[in-house]
Amino acid sequence: xxxxxxxxxxxxxxxxxxxxxxxxxxxxxxxxxxxxxxxxxxxxxxxxxxxxxxxxxxxxxxxxxxxxxxxxxxxxxxxxxxxxxxxxxxxxxxxxxxxxxxxxxxxxxxxxxxxxxxxxxxxxxxxxxxxxxxxxxxxxxxxxxxxxxxxxxxxxxxxxxxxxxxxxxxxxxxxxxxxxxxxxxxxxxxxxxxxxxxxxxxxxxxxxxxxxxxxxxxxxxxxxxxxxxxxxxxxxxxxxxxxxxxxxxxxxxxxxxxxxxxxxxxxxxxxxxxxxxxxxxxxxxxxxxxxxxxxxxxxxxxxxxxxxxxxxxxxxxxxxxxxxxxxxxxxxxxxxxxxxxxxxxxxxxxxxxxxxxxxxxxxxxxxxxxxxxxxxxxxxxxxxxxxxxxx
Amino acid sequence: xxxxxxxxxxxxxxxxxxxxxxxxxxxxxxxxxxxxxxxxxxxxxxxxxxxxxxxxxxxxxxxxxxxxxxxxxxxxxxxxxxxxxxxxxxxxxxxxxxxxxxxxxxxxxxxxxxxxxxxxxxxxxxxxxxxxxxxxxxxxxxxxxxxxxxxxxxxxxxxxxxxxxxxxxxxxxxxxxxxxxxxxxxxxxxxxxxxxxxxxxxxxxxxxxxxxxxxxxxxxxxxxxxxxxxxxxxxxxxxxxxxxxxxxxxxxxxxxxxxxxxxxxxxxxxxxxxxxxxxxxxxxxxxxxxxxxxxxxxxxxxxxxxxxxxxxxxxxxxxxxxxxxxxxx
Numbered sequence: 001x002x003x004x005x006x007x008x009x010x011x012x013x014x015x016x017x018x019x020x021x022x023x024x025x026x027x028x029x030x031x032x033x034x035x036x037x038x039x040x041x042x043x044x045x046x047x048x049x050x051x052x053x054x055x056x057x058x059x060x061x062x063x064x065x066x067x068x069x070x071x072x073x074x075x076x077x078x079x080x081x082x083x084x085x086x087x088x089x090x091x092x093x094x095x096x097x098x099x100x101x102x103x104x105x106x107x108x109x110x111x112x113x114x115x116x117x118x119x120x121x122x123x124x125x126x127x128x129x130x131x132x133x134x135x136x137x138x139x140x141x142x143x144x145x146x147x148x149x150x151x152x153x154x155x156x157x158x159x160x161x162x163x164x165x166x167x168x169x170x171x172x173x174x175x176x177x178x179x180x181x182x183x184x185x186x187x188x189x190x191x192x193x194x195x196x197x198x199x200x201x202x203x204x205x206x207x208x209x210x211x212x213x214x215x216x217x218x219x220x221x222x223x224x225x226x227x228x229x230x231x232x233x234x235x236x237x238x239x240x241x242x243x244x245x246x247x248x249x250x251x252x253x254x255x256x257x258x259x260x261x262x263x264x265x266x267x268x269x270x271x272x273x274x275x276x277x278x279x280x281x282x283x284x285x286x287x288x289x290x291x292x293x294x295x296x297x298x299x300x301x302x303x304x305x306x307x308x309x310x311x312x313x314x315x316x317x318x319x320x321x322x323x324x325x326x327x328x329x330x331x332x333x334x335x336x337x338x339x340x341x342x343x344x345x346x347x348x349x350x351x352x353x354x355x356x357x358x359x360x361x362x363x364x365x366x367x368x369x370x371x372x373x374x375x376x377x378x379x380x381x382x383x384x385x386x387x388x389x390x391x
Numbered sequence: 392x393x394x395x396x397x398x399x400x401x402x403x404x405x406x407x408x409x410x411x412x413x414x415x416x417x418x419x420x421x422x423x424x425x426x427x428x429x430x431x432x433x434x435x436x437x438x439x440x441x442x443x444x445x446x447x448x449x450x451x452x453x454x455x456x457x458x459x460x461x462x463x464x465x466x467x468x469x470x471x472x473x474x475x476x477x478x479x480x481x482x483x484x485x486x487x488x489x490x491x492x493x494x495x496x497x498x499x500x501x502x503x504x505x506x507x508x509x510x511x512x513x514x515x516x517x518x519x520x521x522x523x524x525x526x527x528x529x530x531x532x533x534x535x536x537x538x539x540x541x542x543x544x545x546x547x548x549x550x551x552x553x554x555x556x557x558x559x560x561x562x563x564x565x566x567x568x569x570x571x572x573x574x575x576x577x578x579x580x581x582x583x584x585x586x587x588x589x590x591x592x593x594x595x596x597x598x599x600x601x602x603x604x605x606x607x608x609x610x611x612x613x614x615x616x617x618x619x620x621x622x623x624x625x626x627x628x629x630x631x632x633x634x635x636x637x638x639x640x641x642x643x644x645x646x647x648x649x650x651x652x653x654x655x656x657x658x659x660x661x662x663x664x665x666x667x668x669x670x671x672x673x674x675x676x677x678x679x680x681x682x683x684x685x686x687x688x689x690x691x692x693x694x695x696x697x698x699x700x701x702x703x704x705x706x707x708x709x710x711x712x713x714x715x716x717x718x719x720x
Contacts (some may be wrong), residue, residue, distance in 0.1 A: 049714035085680070086524055113462075140499065141496070141497040141498075142497060142498070144463070145498075145500065145501045146498065146502055147465075147501065147502075153494070153497055153498055153502070153614075156489070157489050160458065160485065160486065160489065160490055163455055163457075163458025163459050163462065163486065164458060164459075164462040165462060166455075166458070166459050166462060167458065167459030167460055167462020167463040167464075167465075167466070168462035168463065168465055168466045169462070170462065171462065171463045171465075171466030171467065171468055172465060174444050175466070198454060198482075199454055199455075199458060199485075199486075201451070202452040202454055202458070203455065203459075205450050205452065205456070206449075206450060206452070206455050206459055209450055310432075317645040362500075363495055363496050363498075363499050364495070364496050364534055364535055365495070365535065365537065365559050365560055366495055366500070366503055366558035367557060367558060367559050368538075369634040369636040370638075371637065371639075372534075372636070378503075
């Protein structure tokens with residue numbers, strides 16, 4: 001999906017556009033679409049950057065389609081886990097706008113380093129949405145090609161990937177691939193809990209020192225499993241960037257337009273050689289951390305309801321309806337497509353075969369190992385010994 | 392063929408220089424590796440000649456060194472990381488065992504992490520705590536990593552280049568107490584012909600018992616063999632060179648011939664490499680053995696204060712004592 005650049009606007013086409021500093025009730029939050037679906041024409045961030053977007057109607061509709069599809073596929077995966085088809089699932093429910101907004105802001109040449117919840121970004125990178133389900137089903141450990149799709153493997157160890165992103169971004173700079181409009185940029189995804197990790201702080205140090213073309217994209221979904229944000233920090237997370245010598249901005253992570261604008265701007269700054277930045281996408285995980293925990297033990301219902309009112313899809317739908325960008329047929333079509341794709345996903349997941357037993361020995365070492373080859377051979381003989389027997 | 396007499400440390404330096412010359416994707420990174428040339432001067436002069444994008448002084452953060460090197464490797468570089476001392480590798484342990492070791496496997500071969508992690512290891516230089524450890528078993532236990540150690544200048548020169556050229560992630564253990572020992576180095580010898588990277592070698596042939604060692608203890612075992620020869624015992628010394636995977640063919644052949652084996656390493660004995668080697672020899676050479684496989688190792692204590700490290704470290708006498716015991720069985 002082609003997108004217009006932030007910073008260029010036709011302005012004032014539909015809603016009564018407004019410019020303002022910060023967003024409703026929170027001067028720290030960059031917002032371009034209110035929970036009620038009102039468009040804000042441009043917003044000035046805390047560092048003075050002006051954020052705006054300019055999309056065609058088709059592009060607005062495309063973003064809405066992304067949000068709905070991603071939510072539906074995620075819901076299907078959750079259902080599959082409940083039916084025993086996946087070992088576990090890390091749902092993105094509530095974080096669709098943060099992921100689609102940032103994912104669509106990436107250019108083809110940009111590289112993303114995800115954690116394990118970035119199914120929406122993965123979708124935006126053009127990767128078959130079945131891919132993460134193989135990981136959570138246990139038939140593989142993530143089957144996509146990170147180099148082909150410019151989307152690295154999921155990383156379970158919290159924050160480890162931020163260092164990989166930093167090194168990769170250093171390589172981009174060393175390759176001379178920054179400083180132009182078609183330069184490359186890198187994005188590292190992590191959560192609020194990860195900001196407590198040493199690796200994330202080391203990556204902040206390194207990215208700053210080496211002026212790496214890197215955007216740190218923190219989805220602050222308010223909880224690290226059961227631990228609330230207050231257990232990770234005593235200042236707003238985006239403000240940490242200043243201590244490492246690069247800009248930080250907090251964006252309404254339930255606002256796909258603002259997330260897109262802020263991410264695109266940060267990526268463009270990086271690709272032009274202006275170094276790293278930190279985006280804190282302020283959002284909320286509506287479900288559990290994974291299907292293994294019970295959020296009712298650590299969250300109160302009123303908090304969840306308050307965030308429900310900020311739902312990223314509802315506000316986009318309200319906007320499209322108010323501005324008459326989309327009609328009932330369009331919404332029905334999107335719902336139908338989401339249903340079709342989720343049914344298709346389900347069928348394919350159920351058909352996923354277990355890997356052949358001997359494949360567990362594959363790809364341990366690029367150049368192999370005699371001792372491992374010996375073990376594989378013994379294991380193969382052991383398996384063959386059952387042939388024709390009662391086992 | 393040009394042969395030069397170099398210290399082990401200088402041989403590494405020359406090997407690193409060759410690797411930088413031969414492949415523009417090779418980058419050296421670590422704390423103080425640039426202007427200072429490393430605290431042991433192993434990278435001396437390299438930044439001056441190759442620039443600060445090829446020889447990168449890093450922030451003081453071991454996890455950062457390894458983690459960013461992973462990213463560089465994904466980008467197509469071949470990072471050679473220096474960890475300043477053995478006892479400082481632990482902050483990077485997660486990145487090494489959870490990321491470096493597993494990325495090729497997890498990605499089903501789509502990602503390669505052709506990385507070398509250089510660690511000066513072992514004791515004997517009178518250092519303060521955390522500067523004299525032998526962490527090899529931690530890494531040898533981890534699938535996906537390969538672990539090697541050089542013991543002499545020739546191997547240091549060749550093996551560092553072979554390690555850098557390999558697509559396997561390699562933990563490269565340098566015997567810091569041997570950095571200043573000199574030996575002949577064939578500086579234009581083709582690599583990999585005489586010994587591939589993962590191949591043990593017979594450092595001294597013998598007939599009566601087999602000493603198995605790597606890194607700093609190879610010299611100790613050679614000295615022990617010289618002393619034993621004066622008493623009429625011919626000890627074979629095998630330099631394992633590769634700790635993971637172990638090259639056991641040479642080991643089995645030797646032990647079957649001599650009937651006696653003593654494994655020598657500085658690391659503590661408990662769950663150490665000696666245990667693995669002894670178990671494998673017992674499984675494969677049981678009917679050839681005249682006595683149990685013995686171990687001469689560091690004790691199961693933290694590495695001690697420098698003034699008692701000579702008591703901790705296996706020396707010639709402890710090795711010969713073990714040899715006596717194998718004959719007394």
